[in-house]
Amino acid sequence: MHTVSRHPTLALALSLAFAAQAAADEPAKGQDPTPQAAQQLPTISVTATGESATLHDLEAPVNAGALGNLTQLDTPFSTTVVTRGDLDDRPIVKLGDLFATDASVSDNSGAHGAWASYLTVRGLQLDWQNAFRIDGKPFLSYATTPPYEHFEQVELLKGASGFMYGFGSPGGIVNYVTKRPTAQPVRSVSLGFSSDNVWRQHVDLGGRAGEDDRFGYRLNATHEEGDLYNGGSLKRNAVSLALDLKLTDRLTWDFQSLYQNKKVVGQEPTINTSRLAGTVLPRPVRDNDRTLVGDGTFVNNEFQFHSTGLTYRLAPDWKLSTSYSHSSTRTRRSESVLFLTDSGGNYQDVRSDYAERYAYDQWQAMVQGGFATGALEHQVVLGTSWQQQKNDYSLNSVYQQMGTGSLGSQNVISYHPQGGLDLYRAGEITQKALFASDTVKLSDRWSVLAGVRYTKFRQEGYTPDGATSALYDKSSVTPTVAVMFKPDARTMAYASYVESLEQGATVGNAYANRGQTLGPLTSKQYEVGVKTEHSGWAATAALFRIERGAEYANAGNVLVQDGLSVYQGLELGASKRTGAWTVGGNLMLLDSEYRKGSDYNGKRVAGAPRFVAAGQVVYSVPQVQGLKLRADFKYTGSTMLRPANDVKVSGYTIMNVGASYETRLGGYDTIFRAAITNLADKRYWEFQYADYVKPGYPRALALGMTLKF
Numbered sequence: 001m002h003t004v005s006r007h008p009t010l011a012l013a014l015s016l017a018f019a020a021q022a023a024a025d026e027p028a029k030g031q032d033p034t035p036q037a038a039q040q041l042p043t044i045s046v047t048a049t050g051e052s053a054t055l056h057d058l059e060a061p062v063n064a065g066a067l068g069n070l071t072q073l074d075t076p077f078s079t080t081v082v083t084r085g086d087l088d089d090r091p092i093v094k095l096g097d098l099f100a101t102d103a104s105v106s107d108n109s110g111a112h113g114a115w116a117s118y119l120t121v122r123g124l125q126l127d128w129q130n131a132f133r134i135d136g137k138p139f140l141s142y143a144t145t146p147p148y149e150h151f152e153q154v155e156l157l158k159g160a161s162g163f164m165y166g167f168g169s170p171g172g173i174v175n176y177v178t179k180r181p182t183a184q185p186v187r188s189v190s191l192g193f194s195s196d197n198v199w200r201q202h203v204d205l206g207g208r209a210g211e212d213d214r215f216g217y218r219l220n221a222t223h224e225e226g227d228l229y230n231g232g233s234l235k236r237n238a239v240s241l242a243l244d245l246k247l248t249d250r251l252t253w254d255f256q257s258l259y260q261n262k263k264v265v266g267q268e269p270t271i272n273t274s275r276l277a278g279t280v281l282p283r284p285v286r287d288n289d290r291t292l293v294g295d296g297t298f299v300n301n302e303f304q305f306h307s308t309g310l311t312y313r314l315a316p317d318w319k320l321s322t323s324y325s326h327s328s329t330r331t332r333r334s335e336s337v338l339f340l341t342d343s344g345g346n347y348q349d350v351r352s353d354y355a356e357r358y359a360y361d362q363w364q365a366m367v368q369g370g371f372a373t374g375a376l377e378h379q380v381v382l383g384t385s386w387q388q389q390k391n392d393y394s395l396n397s398v399y400q401q402m403g404t405g406s407l408g409s410q411n412v413i414s415y416h417p418q419g420g421l422d423l424y425r426a427g428e429i430t431q432k433a434l435f436a437s438d439t440v441k442l443s444d445r446w447s448v449l450a451g452v453r454y455t456k457f458r459q460e461g462y463t464p465d466g467a468t469s470a471l472y473d474k475s476s477v478t479p480t481v482a483v484m485f486k487p488d489a490r491t492m493a494y495a496s497y498v499e500s501l502e503q504g505a506t507v508g509n510a511y512a513n514r515g516q517t518l519g520p521l522t523s524k525q526y527e528v529g530v531k532t533e534h535s536g537w538a539a540t541a542a543l544f545r546i547e548r549g550a551e552y553a554n555a556g557n558v559l560v561q562d563g564l565s566v567y568q569g570l571e572l573g574a575s576k577r578t579g580a581w582t583v584g585g586n587l588m589l590l591d592s593e594y595r596k597g598s599d600y601n602g603k604r605v606a607g608a609p610r611f612v613a614a615g616q617v618v619y620s621v622p623q624v625q626g627l628k629l630r631a632d633f634k635y636t637g638s639t640m641l642r643p644a645n646d647v648k649v650s651g652y653t654i655m656n657v658g659a660s661y662e663t664r665l666g667g668y669d670t671i672f673r674a675a676i677t678n679l680a681d682k683r684y685w686e687f688q689y690a691d692y693v694k695p696g697y698p699r700a701l702a703l704g705m706t707l708k709f
Contacts, residue, residue: 008340060419076449076482076494077541078104078542078571082154089660090700091629092148095119100656101632103588103612104158104571108688112234112264113299115688117141120171121158122546123567123592123608125689127169127502129389134176134305135256136386139327140358144303147238147260149202150220151176159544160500161523166385166433166455169502170523170546178241178256181206181216188708195700198226198234214246229698231290232266250313258305266293269336274509274557274691275348282345285407287695292338292407294349295414296375299333318369328359334417345407352509354397355421357449362387377441385433391506392423395464399509424464427517432456449482459503461517470517476501479680488573491532498525504561505551511559518561521549539574550594552606552643552690563597566603580622584617594643603645606690609637626662631655639687649693652684673704
């Protein structure tokens, strides 16, 4: 294990570098993903902030999955892009950190436990089974925090995505874009430190070789180890490899592989309020020591992703691509679930000891190109896909109360799992799909988009003895249509409609009907928006309405599907660059309610804040070339914890600051970085899921250095 005593030279060097040279500057931007990176989400940023390339790149071409190739400006949906520069400059330890400056996103995630992939977008929680992609290909994200160092950028498509990617929550899709081979060699090594005492080393190597540079490679490796902010410990190893080969002038092969093994001892507990007497939460606690952590808790997660594909250029305007991907994740964890019993912070400690394994396989073929019919120009996409998901759960898991305690006192409950846990096949989900879209340019100003996806969906649930416990066999058609108007080359207004279908939940242990598999849910989304970008400034606006089948726990603590949950909101964003300053901000106004059900009609949807605002300031210090200072904030409004609206999670504001400094040391480009998250060390409860909260993360320091050679 790395400790401070083993790294005094590095710690001193970093301290002197920041004190003497004042740290800041964006790292050199990596090359854009190659054309072979099929199924990448559109890269429009609804919130143009800081040095984001979206201030000047809305005309750049993107690969938009089932929509084919469009420019960013021509894509009629709201998205946010986190660039490589953003990933480097901001400490990213959990999913919510990626979108710290996006008001449409509320952070529900945890850094080192099973809640790693919990995120709310426009008041809707993302679907951990279907809402996450790597290069457009699916993986199951439960308990998995992927290695952010290994991605070129992260993209968020907001809202329903049924046409583009098949089944999925209307909250949106998160797509991780892997680092790919670049025309110019890449050679860098990074060292990092974060509170309490975690050290990280990362290597990034890439380039091209062979006749006419036909062969490309990109290798990334990360090791992270040390003591966490709450007294636990972390050990993480990750490696990824991307290859491509120009087999002929028209045919290209590509391959991506990623593996990560992560082990955490002393993981933070989950806090459940379903047994809370009264309607007031205890005073928030600061999760900066072992007070909440009982003995014997841990989580081990092993994740892998592999993909390969071929792209053939049929003609200058046409190409055919096919790909296959496989991903799997296996988790063993012993978790403490604290069931609060009163507003004084007393709880019952339930230990959850289980194992699970998920696997995802997908094959897809797609052809895309353009042609004209008279005065009309067409961009068309035709495709087919098959994918299968397999869920394996513990046959002999443990879920029982082990003792009691209080949030203000040391958790003295001890439970140490013995031996392994057998797994059984709990479910299989198969999707077969056909999709097609046509974007028609009617004139220089007007264009229309029409697309449709036909999906045959089969979901089977099994009992431990192999009997079928649930079966859904359904075919669905999910369309999308949009009208786009460009009053000038730098501005677009649009109106779009999308339908989506998502698979039903497998009910968790905290509910009376645990283990039950629920049926698919349908949703519809209406959106009207405008975006414009000019030299030095950008602005966006989107007005949306989402109707989704409601899913909640009723008075009997049974998870049911009943009625609708409706979300209506407004997103506004703007940024301005003037001289050494760049200022950006965005906000979301949201109205949500349950309708047409037997319970909770007219109540606000749990987890959907009415108001969120975010802002960021970047200052390039004129007196010190290469030095940049940053500050950002995010206010998240109060949130209803339960569908009954009887318990509220208070609003809170988080502030972060950072600096970076780009210089040359010994003839090599070098970047130093420093950042402090939660600058005011704010105590707050974070909404995680209906009935679940977690303590907000305490103030933390992060230092880093990258050397390019």
